[in-house]
Amino acid sequence: MRIALSITAICLAILAAWYVGAVGLNAKWERDQAARAGVEIGWADIIPATMSQERPVLPAPHQVAAEIWETTANKRITSKRSLVYHGWITLSATFLGFAMGVGLGILLAVGIVHNRAMDLSVMPWVISSQTIPILAIAPMIIVVLYNIGISGLVAKAAISAYLSFFPVVVGMVKGLRAPGGMQLDLMRTYNASAWQVFWKLRWPSSLPYLFASLKVAIAIALVGAIIGELPTGSQGGFGARMLNGSYYGQVLIIWSALFGAAICAALMVGAVGMVQRAVLGRMGQA
Amino acid sequence: MNRAGAIVSSSLDLVFETRDGPVHALSQIDLQVAPGEFVSFIGPSGCGKTTLLRVIADLQQPTGGTISVNGMTPREARLNRTYGYVFQAAGLYPWRTIEKNVRLPLEVMGYPAHERAERVRRVLDLVGLGDFGRMFPWQLSGGMQQRASIARALAFDADLLLMDEPFGALDEIVRDHLNEQLLALHARTGKTICFVTHSIPEAVYLSTKIIVMSPRPGRIIDIIESPMPAERPLDIRESTAFLELATRVREGLRAGHSYDD
Numbered sequence: 001m002r003i004a005l006s007i008t009a010i011c012l013a014i015l016a017a018w019y020v021g022a023v024g025l026n027a028k029w030e031r032d033q034a035a036r037a038g039v040e041i042g043w044a045d046i047i048p049a050t051m052s053q054e055r056p057v058l059p060a061p062h063q064v065a066a067e068i069w070e071t072t073a074n075k076r077i078t079s080k081r082s083l084v085y086h087g088w089i090t091l092s093a094t095f096l097g098f099a100m101g102v103g104l105g106i107l108l109a110v111g112i113v114h115n116r117a118m119d120l121s122v123m124p125w126v127i128s129s130q131t132i133p134i135l136a137i138a139p140m141i142i143v144v145l146y147n148i149g150i151s152g153l154v155a156k157a158a159i160s161a162y163l164s165f166f167p168v169v170v171g172m173v174k175g176l177r178a179p180g181g182m183q184l185d186l187m188r189t190y191n192a193s194a195w196q197v198f199w200k201l202r203w204p205s206s207l208p209y210l211f212a213s214l215k216v217a218i219a220i221a222l223v224g225a226i227i228g229e230l231p232t233g234s235q236g237g238f239g240a241r242m243l244n245g246s247y248y249g250q251v252l253i254i255w256s257a258l259f260g261a262a263i264c265a266a267l268m269v270g271a272v273g274m275v276q277r278a279v280l281g282r283m284g285q286a
Numbered sequence: 287m288n289r290a291g292a293i294v295s296s297s298l299d300l301v302f303e304t305r306d307g308p309v310h311a312l313s314q315i316d317l318q319v320a321p322g323e324f325v326s327f328i329g330p331s332g333c334g335k336t337t338l339l340r341v342i343a344d345l346q347q348p349t350g351g352t353i354s355v356n357g358m359t360p361r362e363a364r365l366n367r368t369y370g371y372v373f374q375a376a377g378l379y380p381w382r383t384i385e386k387n388v389r390l391p392l393e394v395m396g397y398p399a400h401e402r403a404e405r406v407r408r409v410l411d412l413v414g415l416g417d418f419g420r421m422f423p424w425q426l427s428g429g430m431q432q433r434a435s436i437a438r439a440l441a442f443d444a445d446l447l448l449m450d451e452p453f454g455a456l457d458e459i460v461r462d463h464l465n466e467q468l469l470a471l472h473a474r475t476g477k478t479i480c481f482v483t484h485s486i487p488e489a490v491y492l493s494t495k496i497i498v499m500s501p502r503p504g505r506i507i508d509i510i511e512s513p514m515p516a517e518r519p520l521d522i523r524e525s526t527a528f529l530e531l532a533t534r535v536r537e538g539l540r541a542g543h544s545y546d547d
Binding site: 182183185186187188189190191192196200201204205207283284285 | 344345366369370373374375379380381382383393394423424
């Protein structure tokens with residue numbers, strides 16, 4: 001009960017700060033308008049006005065909520081004005097990219113753990129791959145892939161995969177190396193094959209690390225898909241929606257796309273958490 | 287099985303090369319263990335008793351001398367799965383239930399499914415954990431976990447049991463209890479047991495043969511055949527024979543170990 005109260009208090013505090021910010025940032029426009037019209041206005045006029053501007057600097061929370069409601073519940077999901085339509089476009093690239101990134105990450109980690117040459121040669125590249133700003137490299141990836149006949153969904157997914165494989169590699173290398181000397185010695189006394197050591201010891205030891213990595217990976221896979229939608233002038237998706245909003249100065253569209261993406265990310269991380277609890281729970285952990 | 291000796295070594299040497307020069311972990315170890323014996327290795331830390339056990343198990347390789355385990359090289363003995371090893375810590379896999387932990391070696395060694403279940407049940411009953419198979423390790427006390435790890439080493443048909451201070455981390459009362467059970471198990475199964483310990487009463491109570499070791503270099507300084515009967519209730523530890531034996535072990539340890547350095 002006390003926890004529920006504190007959560008509510010924090011949410012209310014954030015909302016309040018947002019409203020104050022909206023009033024503060026949008027007031028200038030109202031004053032300029034009033035000055036141009038030659039009228040005097042006071043805070044009593046400014047405050048309500050700042051909350052219903054068509055093109056606010058910072059939209060008020062209820063405006064964003066109304067926009068999200070309008071573009072989800074009140075539009076057919078096949079409509080190009082529907083946030084659900086755009087959301088699905090981004091999410092399908094996210095899921096594909098996430099799957100590719102996780103697969104690649106696990107494969108690399110297995111190679112790094114089992115092969116000293118790979119450990120020394122691949123790991124530095126994995127790390128340096130993440131020091132390159134994705135925004136700079138995304139258009140290049142899209143162009144290169146387009147020239148070899150890959151575009152659209154798979155191209156966007158490639159950028160998701162580029163971002164999401166990293167936490168998986170780092171987490172899985174750590175996880176696959178988690179078994180101590182004694183546990184490995186035990187397998188040695190059984191004359192276990194490398195395959196058996198992997199499946200019966202290294203893999204189960206690494207699962208808690210894998211799930212921690214997956215939570216990070218799925219969130220940045222979404223970021224990657226959105227970034228992948230920016231340079232393509234893509235027809236749909238959260239990224240296209242944000243780009244359109246900024247072309248036409250439709251701040252509300254940007255904000256609703258941002259929130260749509262944030263809600264999706266939260267739901268996906270939550271879903272990974274549920275799978276984690278189910279899997280690790282069966283393994284007597286969690 | 288080789289009737290001549292479960293473990294035979296002569297002039298066994300093991301030298302670790304370290305940055306500060308060579309360390310003689312084992313020096314001139316001549317050892318004979320007959321099948322069915324309960325042999326304790328006792329000595330202060332650094333005397334090489336764990337190293338010796340690891341050499342027998344082929345977890346470490348000697349740098350000189352010869353050793354045979356069940357008539358084979360240690361490597362062959364390991365590849366043929368002729369021994370079970372119990373480590374200092376139980377080392378159960380936390381994601382497996384007790385049952386599945388005990389089943390692990392059977393899975394690795396490819397025992398058929400119906401035989402696995404039967405064996406798991408039998409060895410869990412043997413160590414008194416019959417009702418705890420479905421629990422996870424963290425739900426059990428330290429002593430129970432160690433018993434489960436012994437069951438795991440017993441699950442497959444190895445006639446040699448190597449135990450590296452298995453009860454070192456347990457309290458005195460649990461330790462007494464497990465010692466008693468271990469003796470009973472030895473009597474029932476007739477396995478050869480090599481048992482590393484640094485507790486004199488434990489060594490004297492359990493063993494048919496006590497090997498006293500000393501550090502720098504790790505060597506054997508005394509081999510004592512126990513005159514005590516096979517049947518040993520806990521209160522045998524107050525008997526004169528027991529105390530005399532314990533004194534001999536203690537004197538051996540003192541002679542071989544200089545506390546000055």
